[in-house]
Amino acid sequence: MQPYSGSQERMPAMCAAIGASHEIFESSEAALNAVVARRLANRQEIEQRRRRHDPCPQRSPLERTPLLRSIDGGLDDTKFLYPVLDNLPLIVFPLLSYALAGLRVSVYGPPEVGRVLEVVRSCLLRDGMLEEGERIVFVEEDRSKVSIHQSFRCGAEAVTTQPDEPVVWSAGDLVLAYDTYPWMIDRHILSHELIFNLNARQVVFPPGMPELFARSYLDSMRLDGNSPRAVDVKEPNVLIFTAAGLRGLGLLEEIRRPRPGKTYVHGLMRAAWRGARHTQPSATFAFLRYGLKRTRGRLDTRDGVAQRHLVALASAVFGVPTMVKAENTDPFFVRDCDSLEDLFGYYRTILQSIVDSANCREDGYRELQAYYPYADVLYRLTLALRPLESEIPLWRHWPQVVQDKIAACNSRLRTELKGFGLAGEEPPVPEYFAARGAFQGRPSAGDDIPRSKSFLRGAYRAAFEEHRRSFRQLASHRKTRS
Numbered sequence: 001m002q003p004y005s006g007s008q009e010r011m012p013a014m015c016a017a018i019g020a021s022h023e024i025f026e027s028s029e030a031a032l033n034a035v036v037a038r039r040l041a042n043r044q045e046i047e048q049r050r051r052r053h054d055p056c057p058q059r060s061p062l063e064r065t066p067l068l069r070s071i072d073g074g075l076d077d078t079k080f081l082y083p084v085l086d087n088l089p090l091i092v093f094p095l096l097s098y099a100l101a102g103l104r105v106s107v108y109g110p111p112e113v114g115r116v117l118e119v120v121r122s123c124l125l126r127d128g129m130l131e132e133g134e135r136i137v138f139v140e141e142d143r144s145k146v147s148i149h150q151s152f153r154c155g156a157e158a159v160t161t162q163p164d165e166p167v168v169w170s171a172g173d174l175v176l177a178y179d180t181y182p183w184m185i186d187r188h189i190l191s192h193e194l195i196f197n198l199n200a201r202q203v204v205f206p207p208g209m210p211e212l213f214a215r216s217y218l219d220s221m222r223l224d225g226n227s228p229r230a231v232d233v234k235e236p237n238v239l240i241f242t243a244a245g246l247r248g249l250g251l252l253e254e255i256r257r258p259r260p261g262k263t264y265v266h267g268l269m270r271a272a273w274r275g276a277r278h279t280q281p282s283a284t285f286a287f288l289r290y291g292l293k294r295t296r297g298r299l300d301t302r303d304g305v306a307q308r309h310l311v312a313l314a315s316a317v318f319g320v321p322t323m324v325k326a327e328n329t330d331p332f333f334v335r336d337c338d339s340l341e342d343l344f345g346y347y348r349t350i351l352q353s354i355v356d357s358a359n360c361r362e363d364g365y366r367e368l369q370a371y372y373p374y375a376d377v378l379y380r381l382t383l384a385l386r387p388l389e390s391e392i393p394l395w396r397h398w399p400q401v402v403q404d405k406i407a408a409c410n411s412r413l414r415t416e417l418k419g420f421g422l423a424g425e426e427p428p429v430p431e432y433f434a435a436r437g438a439f440q441g442r443p444s445a446g447d448d449i450p451r452s453k454s455f456l457r458g459a460y461r462a463a464f465e466e467h468r469r470s471f472r473q474l475a476s477h478r479k480t481r482s
Helices: 028-051 092-100 111-126 148-159 243-256 262-275 281-295 307-318 340-356 360-369 373-383 386-390 402-417 450-482
Strands: 015-019 069-072 083-084 104-109 136-140 168-172 194-197 220-224 230-234 239-241 322-325
Touching: 015 148, 015 360, 028 069, 028 402, 083 340, 092 104, 092 111, 092 373, 104 111, 111 373, 136 148, 136 307, 148 168, 148 239, 168 230, 168 281, 194 307, 220 307, 239 243, 239 386, 243 307, 262 340, 307 322, 322 450, 340 360, 340 402, 340 450, 360 373, 373 386
Parallel strands: 015 104, 015 168, 104 136, 194 322
Antiparallel strands: 168 239, 194 239, 220 230
């Protein structure tokens, strides 16, 4: 794990904004159509790359079943409420990770997520684990303005008081990424208004460390330094920004939502061209050359954008000092829950198997303590959240909602794949719940569950404890000085 790099002079980020809002499709049928279309497009691209012996297999998309949201009959099918362990929904895990590290935390999302937050906050206050209720706030989403920038802005405004105050923005579907301390004291916080710490495969899983799970790394970056090297990168699930950085982030809407028929790379290329007059021509043209090869599928293992060019372009485009790097070494900040395979095949398969290994629930959560530092809190929350099971529409119909979703998806996919001559014997989407609702773990190919558990119990848990001790010493030193 990455060593703790705290400094007594460094200003830590003591505010976190968690995004628990995502796009709403007009109906469950529209969401299903989009899921099937994405699965088919991924499968076809995989087959094309296989036939032409793609030299960059890590850039090939994985076959995943995305968790897309719709609201039918008052039931908000949002992934942030999906239980990932017993009755504990996704949003509980990042909320605990930041709140129990001592940060002021906001959660931006639908009202049902707000009800979960109320229960968590009450439990933490009751147990003396939270100094005051105002340290956790909920901001209800505006369903007419669902966007990533809206999540950034509303979340940050709820917890910050000064324009130069850094905010750690986190996706709300990070389950086991509980070691937040390295993000709170990032070495570039003082010198930059906006920090993108990309996820790089060779940094997160360096030589000698097993790759715990497979992901798609869509681009490459050549790192700066005495011995520059190219690494495969994907977008971060955590950002750090100030108020000035937040204003610059408004451009992300154009990049994330390209014009019809275009990809996000087209958006990046337009953004690069827009910033060309504010930076060196070499940086712009190097990026545009990479983008053209990217859109034409002609990248090879030697291609990658220089880090210095990305830093220069990002600073010009966003209008503030911006850092683009790939220093994250934490695998659990790489894997969020964008798909059924992420949520159930990986995270629930890990967590549920640990808790179910004991003779009773309380003993199961004691066993979980070796892997997850707040397991005792989770156990109390399983009890506190039970009344909401009859209140939240999604939970009243759980797990039938997921069973029906998987059945409908498999029916459609089998028909479509058969038409392309790609149908197999196994169902395209694993059946994670048996007929009576019992969970059954179904890891995807490339998911190493035993090694993931070993890493959690050993290296990850130890690094978290060391980082927590170091941060508390730093906080105590600051308090004494002030």
